[in-house]
Amino acid sequence: MIKSIWSFFQDDILGMEWLKGLIELGLNQLGLNTNEKIGGSIHFFIYDCIKIMVLLGMLIFIISYIQSYFPPERTKKIIGRFHGIWANIAAALLGTVTPFCSCSSIPLFMGFTSAGLPLGVTFSFLISSPMVDLGSLVLLMSIFGAKVAIVYVIVGLVIAVTGGTLIERLHLKSQVEEFIRNGHSIDVPQEKLIKRDRVKFAWNQVLDTVKKVTPYVLIGVLIGAFIHNWIPEDIIVRFLGTGNPLGVIIATVAGVPMYADIFGCIPIAEALLAKGARLGVVLSFMMGVTTLSLPSMIMLKKAVKPKLIGIFIAICTVGIILVGYFFNLIQGILI
Secondary structure (H helix, E strand, C coil), rough: CCHHHHHHHHHHCCCHHHHHHHHHHHHHHCCCCCHHHHHHHHHHHHHHHHHHHHHHHHHHHHHHHHCCCCCCHHHHHHHHHHCCHHHHHHHCCCCCCCCCCHHHHHHHHHHHHHCCCHHHHHHHHHHHHHHHHHHHHHHHHHHCCCHHHHHHHHHHHHHHHHHHHHHHCCCCHHHCHHHHHCCCCCCCCCCCCCCHHHHHHCCCHHHHHHHHHHHHHHHHHHHHHHHHHHHHHHHHHHHHHCCCCCHHHHHHHHHHCCCCCCCHHHHHHHHHHHHCCHHHHHHHHHHHHHHCCCCHHHCCCCCCCCCHHHHHHHHHHHHHHHHHHHHHHHHHHHH
16 A cells, blocks of 8 residues: 555656646647657657646745755854764755755855855755755656665765865865955844745745746756657667766766756656666766756856866766766666
8 A cells, every 4th residue: 555655646746647648638639649759749848847847836835945944144053063074964964955056056155165164064065955955856756766866865965975075184275265265254143034934935936946947947858858759769878878888977078068957957867768878877967967067167166266176076076977887787776
């Protein structure tokens, strides 16, 4: 009975399989064959757009409501209670309830660094925030299942903690721009919010985030629909399948110039996996896009010097590649 309930939750609540069938029925009534390229592309686009945007709205509201209890000054105080690797773990975990993309995380990273938190701790937050937010957990469950989603979040947190710890051990505080190091504390009086205020804050976050991410979701779904219906399976398998040991590296590097969040990456990842790409390749691509996008590196350059950016990129890239090969090895267990 538990298995049946879980299957219903994963397939019909998160995966919205009923919606897929409903859209297919509607398109067939309009004379479109969803088994053909054009009909299949339209079906993929409509289904994924509706599913992602519905889940997106619900997730942002819930996460933002939780986030209203963790303004920057309170977050800094919470992290400040921990020391050593425990501070890195706390920062990585708190990163899961903060912004959905790396560009949104960088201003908070700058504020935490200015407030005097250890550099390695703030980098654990910076890695974790776009890579393993709670939204990614739910969306990954809707596409790949609970096992993949949970392991993805765990290894993402491991990368965040390990990366931050390494940066701290290298004593790179001098690589932070002076205006950040000499910044003022972010401890400012925080007005106590009542429930209605928190609901209003969460709803405003939904509207703001949807405005920001909708273009990337649409682009991501369009790319996913194109991959799913127009690119021959043998091409995907040749470059990103079992036969190519460099698939993880190719996917990681390919993700860096892009700018998207987890919501825009999901439909591309879904299409790649359906066409025969290895699981580790797909997840490495997602991590590369969300953590190492070129626009976020340009923003980060305003706060830290090139040497530190290079070390940050190197640590994240090596971690993502290792994670990709790890997922390739255990793909048979997870799927």
